[in-house]
Amino acid sequence: MKREYIAELPEGMLPTAAIFSALGDPVRQRILMLFEPGEALSIKDIAELFALSRTAVVHHLIVLERAGILAQRRAGKATLYSLRPEVVLEAVTAVRDYILEEFPGAAGGK
Template structure:
């Protein structure tokens, strides 16, 4: 199993790298359930652009759409955001441990610069 298959954080971070996709995700979260038409009325991009961004967010697992009559209604899927946040927490903890080890070494008696 590749890391891409195992975690998928790359897709989440790539999707969130675009400021407009973050705005779309925030807008969907604010509505709870919405359409591309509603989002296009609120944001400074066309409905077609919204649909393309929604496809990227859907592929990353950040939103899901369901058909309601003639409309596609989108909701945020928090599971992928939670998984990405947990991954960032693990990386941060590893860095904290490494920096703590460097600090301890630097503060040891006789750990000054070589003479």
């Protein structure tokens, strides 16, 4: 048993934990799947596609933004969000690298 991680995660894994926590909600996963590469969507664009209140959509967008998964910018009165896929990829890669390092047989499906 590895006891060194009982107290806290290694410093490099903290952003990864926030990203996976944000991705743990199916609505947030569906929101991310709306984006085309390089596309920016408004709160209105997203809210119209879900049977959720604008307030609920804003809550989900804030969680994704705080995790670094979405970037926000203002365009006049609208708030636009764009996907930062590199952030998700870095988190997945960090977990993958940890698994491969700590469990060498995992790559072979054993």
